[in-house]
Amino acid sequence: MRVILASSEVVPFAKTGGLADVAGVLPRELEKLGHEVSVFLPAYQSIDRIQHDIKATNVAFEIQIGDRLVAGKLLETVLPDSQVKVFLVEQPGYFNREDFYGQSGEDFSDNCERFTFFCRAVLESLIQMDTAPDLIHTNDWQTGLIPVFLKTDYNHHSCFKTTRTLITIHNLAYQGLFDYEKMAVAGLPAEYFNWQQVEFHGKMNLLKTGIVFADMINTVSPTYAKEIREPEQGCGLEGVLQERADQLTGILNGIDVADWNPAIDPFIEENFSADFDVRVGSSGKLACKQALQKETNLKQELETPLIGIVGRLASQKGWSLILPVMRHFLENTNVQWVVLGTGDPSYHHQLESLQQRYPDKLGLNLGFSNEFAHRVEAGSDMFLMPSQYEPCGLNQMYSMAYGTVPIVRRTGGLADTVVNATHETCEYGTANGFSFDEFSEEALRSAIKSALQMYSQHRLIWNQLMQAGMKRDWSWRRSAKQYEELYQRTIAR
Numbered sequence: 001m002r003v004i005l006a007s008s009e010v011v012p013f014a015k016t017g018g019l020a021d022v023a024g025v026l027p028r029e030l031e032k033l034g035h036e037v038s039v040f041l042p043a044y045q046s047i048d049r050i051q052h053d054i055k056a057t058n059v060a061f062e063i064q065i066g067d068r069l070v071a072g073k074l075l076e077t078v079l080p081d082s083q084v085k086v087f088l089v090e091q092p093g094y095f096n097r098e099d100f101y102g103q104s105g106e107d108f109s110d111n112c113e114r115f116t117f118f119c120r121a122v123l124e125s126l127i128q129m130d131t132a133p134d135l136i137h138t139n140d141w142q143t144g145l146i147p148v149f150l151k152t153d154y155n156h157h158s159c160f161k162t163t164r165t166l167i168t169i170h171n172l173a174y175q176g177l178f179d180y181e182k183m184a185v186a187g188l189p190a191e192y193f194n195w196q197q198v199e200f201h202g203k204m205n206l207l208k209t210g211i212v213f214a215d216m217i218n219t220v221s222p223t224y225a226k227e228i229r230e231p232e233q234g235c236g237l238e239g240v241l242q243e244r245a246d247q248l249t250g251i252l253n254g255i256d257v258a259d260w261n262p263a264i265d266p267f268i269e270e271n272f273s274a275d276f277d278v279r280v281g282s283s284g285k286l287a288c289k290q291a292l293q294k295e296t297n298l299k300q301e302l303e304t305p306l307i308g309i310v311g312r313l314a315s316q317k318g319w320s321l322i323l324p325v326m327r328h329f330l331e332n333t334n335v336q337w338v339v340l341g342t343g344d345p346s347y348h349h350q351l352e353s354l355q356q357r358y359p360d361k362l363g364l365n366l367g368f369s370n371e372f373a374h375r376v377e378a379g380s381d382m383f384l385m386p387s388q389y390e391p392c393g394l395n396q397m398y399s400m401a402y403g404t405v406p407i408v409r410r411t412g413g414l415a416d417t418v419v420n421a422t423h424e425t426c427e428y429g430t431a432n433g434f435s436f437d438e439f440s441e442e443a444l445r446s447a448i449k450s451a452l453q454m455y456s457q458h459r460l461i462w463n464q465l466m467q468a469g470m471k472r473d474w475s476w477r478r479s480a481k482q483y484e485e486l487y488q489r490t491i492a493r
């Protein structure tokens with residue numbers, strides 16, 4: 001298959017979230033499966049041209065944006081350790097800015113112009129390079145216009161005669177909303193501004209446009225694919241998603257197993273693997289726990305359970321539940337906590353005041369540190385992630401790969417990755433964590449209690465839980481095979 005993946009973020013060039021991982025890792029895995037995949041992203045100024053060996057091409061274009069003609073050029077390089085071509089759309093006026101989408105908490109006012117330009121530049125480049133793709137894989141609202149352009153302006157172009165489109169939704173909460181006047185910027189016929197196509201409560205909605213016009217739709221976990229068809233998590237798009245339910249599926253993201261592997265991780269105290277005697281436990285993991293206790297000034301007690309949290313301090317992650325429940329456990333039990341995260345200042349303050357009260361039970365790092373994230377995953381016994389919603393979630397997969405038993409709310413990707421420990425699942429050997437349904441303090445408290453009880457009273461079963469998580473394949477290879485299959489189904493439509 002010849003596939004083009006278009007994305008506003010791609011690791012290692014530009015990243016703010018999981019979208020970048022999908023766009024940077026999936027093409028390499030698909031290449032290993034024998035497919036020809038190229039990637040397009042904007043040439044942001046923050047991308048180091050020398051470090052990434054980015055070169056000019058002879059492709060240049062002029063694109064109609066409203067009543068202006070805007071010129072741009074195409075640059076190229078490859079994804080590291082692969083032959084996957086990466087094309088960068090250069091337009092200094094649009095992409096030479098400090099950030100990708102906005103400044104000081106405000107979106108750039110010309111985001112519709114910027115990403116219209118990007119979408120059209122992808123198609124113009126393909127025509128100039130005489131590339132006829134079998135499939136264009138678009139991602140989120142930023143590339144949501146490509147499917148409609150292929151069905152309008154580029155409908156009859158010989159390059160795209162058999163081209164199909166897929167849109168992946170990474171987070172439904174971000175939709176790319178613009179005033180009606182921007183229809184002219186996008187160059188869409190005015191009659192498309194209706195509730196069944198581009199319009200959403202009086203605005204243009206680029207994600208909705210992508211969902212309506214793409215041949216196939218997917219999101220980053222099977223459970224999230226179901227949840228977004230209901231009002232609670234549908235962000236107003238549940239109707240259109242329900243309408244297209246037959247073309248909507250979910251594929252879990254993978255984790256980068258070269259980066260997140262306790263057997264070779266350079267950032268942790270001692271390397272360890274799933275290959276330990278469940279009657280004895282993992283001495284390597286214990287060494288990591290001791291080192292983490294030391295690093296965060298907690299009491300050096302190996303038998304005391306240690307709960308880790310890594311992630312954005314945002315309401316999505318369930319902080320309204322975590323804080324009161326953590327306070328309860330700090331007051332009443334001998335449980336240690338380590339938190340790594342940044343975000344909402346009110347959560348920062350509350351965590352700081354808890355830490356001042358319980359300095360030997362709560363270790364706190366209110367910053368961003370990839371290396372420390374590795375040490376928290378390696379040194380904790382349990383990992384807490386009671387998210388309100390979670391399209392996929394990576395941290396619970398990292399923790400399971402590191403033998404750290406997750407305690408999660410059963411939503412989105414958390415529901416698809418964590419198997420709650422019950423008599424049955426423990427007997428079958430499928431249990432790998434603890435999960436609960438209701439978004440309430442009581443439900444969270446009770447799940448933590450169950451985990452603590454098993455940790456202190458049934459260590460053998462606990463160790464089996466650890467091993468089940470460590471042995472499961474969380475790699476991108478698994479996800480890439482599912483994308484391959486989805487691409488094939490899309491092309492066959």
Ligand code: ADP
Pocket residue numbers: 017018310311312340341342367368369370373392393394395396
């Ligand atoms: P989301 O994309 O919603 O933030 P995920 O669990 O999917 O949540 O991914 C979060 C990613 O960001 C993980 O790789 C996690 O380790 C990382 N991360 C989040 N906060 C921090 C932090 N403060 N320091 C280091 N890494 C962090």
